[in-house]
Amino acid sequence: MTSSRSFDVAIAGRGAVGAAAALGLAQAGLKVCLIGPSPSATLASDPWDPRVFALSPATRELMQTLRVWDALPAERMAPVYDMRVYPSLSATAPELHLGAYAGQVECLAWIVENRALMGVLENALRFAGVETLDDTVSDMHLTGSGASGRIELALQSGRSVVARLAVAADGADSALRTLAGIEPSVREYGQRGVVANFETRLPHGDTAYQWFGHEIGVLALLPLPADDTAMGRTSMVWSAPELLAEELMNLTPEALAERVRLTTHNVLGEMAPITAAQAFPLRLLRVARLIAPRVVLVGDAAHVMHPLAGQGMNVGFGDVACLLSVLSQKEFFRDLGDTLLWRRYERARREAVSTMQTATDGLARLFGPVPTPVAGIRDLGWRAVARSGWIRRRLVAHAVR
Numbered sequence: 001m002t003s004s005r006s007f008d009v010a011i012a013g014r015g016a017v018g019a020a021a022a023l024g025l026a027q028a029g030l031k032v033c034l035i036g037p038s039p040s041a042t043l044a045s046d047p048w049d050p051r052v053f054a055l056s057p058a059t060r061e062l063m064q065t066l067r068v069w070d071a072l073p074a075e076r077m078a079p080v081y082d083m084r085v086y087p088s089l090s091a092t093a094p095e096l097h098l099g100a101y102a103g104q105v106e107c108l109a110w111i112v113e114n115r116a117l118m119g120v121l122e123n124a125l126r127f128a129g130v131e132t133l134d135d136t137v138s139d140m141h142l143t144g145s146g147a148s149g150r151i152e153l154a155l156q157s158g159r160s161v162v163a164r165l166a167v168a169a170d171g172a173d174s175a176l177r178t179l180a181g182i183e184p185s186v187r188e189y190g191q192r193g194v195v196a197n198f199e200t201r202l203p204h205g206d207t208a209y210q211w212f213g214h215e216i217g218v219l220a221l222l223p224l225p226a227d228d229t230a231m232g233r234t235s236m237v238w239s240a241p242e243l244l245a246e247e248l249m250n251l252t253p254e255a256l257a258e259r260v261r262l263t264t265h266n267v268l269g270e271m272a273p274i275t276a277a278q279a280f281p282l283r284l285l286r287v288a289r290l291i292a293p294r295v296v297l298v299g300d301a302a303h304v305m306h307p308l309a310g311q312g313m314n315v316g317f318g319d320v321a322c323l324l325s326v327l328s329q330k331e332f333f334r335d336l337g338d339t340l341l342w343r344r345y346e347r348a349r350r351e352a353v354s355t356m357q358t359a360t361d362g363l364a365r366l367f368g369p370v371p372t373p374v375a376g377i378r379d380l381g382w383r384a385v386a387r388s389g390w391i392r393r394r395l396v397a398h399a400v401r
């Protein structure tokens with residue numbers, strides 16, 4: 001190690017969750033350092049980023065508090081006012097329709113490209129005075145005790161930083177989580193999330209579509225903004241069983257577009273590829289503890305879930321909102337690294353995280369291969385939910401939280 005710079009908070013991980021945490025902590029008046037490989041390396045030249053996220057109204061609230069929501073380019077975002085979900089690929093499958101209007105909410109979600117989100121967060125970080133280090137955390141140790149205690153993070157380059165608190169936002173394979181002694185339990189879904197964007201002959205009408213089926217996994221088409229040159233644009237997230245994912249990834253972009261069109265009963269008409277497909281392994285990752293001495297876990301470092309509800313990032317932003325709320329209520333005498341303080345965070349997040357993981361895992365299993373009687377009960381339940389206005393309103397209320 002060559003030199004040690006001192007901060008209130010050091011954050012490992014420069015993804016969207018780490019960047020939002022850094023921004024909020026700096027806006028709260030803390031001296032913050034954000035460590036991670038520069039995201040600009042991933043802001044590639046493709047016209048549209050194949051990584052898009054459905055951001056919830058609760059996430060919008062956080063982004064508004066951080067004063068970055070209005071900076072998101074409107075022409076790169078699409079609101080979702082309706083969701084149409086089908087329990088199978090059959091053309092006669094009963095539709096579950098969730099609508100913002102019927103659910104009495106402004107919008108179900110906003111579809112935003114990863115690079116647009118990262119772009120505004122990175123800009124705001126510069127103005128907030130956050131120190132960014134293009135580096136990775138490779139080791140940690142605790143020094144001192146009580147209020148004079150510190151955490152020292154050793155970085156790959158040989159540098160090190162010292163802080164009163166470290167936040168692990170370094171993703172599903174978090175090094176800081178391992179260094180802090182928290183071992184996750186991981187279950188692979190045996191699926192990969194295949195993502196790609198397409199131009200479509202028909203407009204999407206601000207609607208997100210989703211099909212479940214045990215042969216196909218879960219296939220979602222999310223709306224993207226269109227312009228004069230296209231009738232519509234859509235972003236696909238296909239959580240496909242391994243063999244199917246491999247088959248899809250081996251198709252040419254044009255053949256994949258045709259495959260998606262046929263699988264989705266031509267709902268958006270002819271499709272043409274905008275981006276090459278990318279695939280991500282899908283897994284469920286849980287941790288027994290969200291904190292360790294002077295370390296707090298947020299985002300995918302703390303929880304990974306199936307993307308079928310488009311909630312992983314939203315739950316990560318929920319962690320950030322909670323972190324900032326706990327900090328705002330910190331007693332003046334309490335040290336920033338005090339475990340008693342962060343136990344409040346752990347208590348507050350445990351249930352929200354576990355509820356979302358259990359719900360998404362339950363749905364992923366229910367629509368995986370199940371015995372025929374279970375499939376029968378599932379289909380009956382689906383029809384009942386699809387017909388009940390009250391249940392659908394409850395579903396919308398839950399989805400937008």
Ligand SMILES: Cc1cc2nc3c(=O)[nH]c(=O)nc-3n(C[C@H](O)[C@H](O)[C@H](O)COP(=O)(O)OP(=O)(O)OC[C@H]3O[C@@H](n4cnc5c(N)ncnc54)[C@H](O)[C@@H]3O)c2cc1C
Pocket residue numbers: 012013014015016017018035036037052053054055135136137138169170171172174175176193194195237280281298299300301307309310311312313314315316
């Ligand atoms: C196919 C798919 C679709 C999805 N769709 C949605 C959606 O619509 N809505 C939604 O809410 N969520 C969605 N998710 C989930 C979402 O992608 C994740 O929850 C989110 O990206 C996690 O963000 P993060 O910042 O916690 O982690 P990451 O984005 O993984 O960022 C972690 C960062 O840490 C850095 N890093 C790694 N190691 C170190 C180290 N040792 N030191 C420093 N830095 C390090 C990495 O380089 C990276 O920049 C989806 C996931 C998948 C797979």
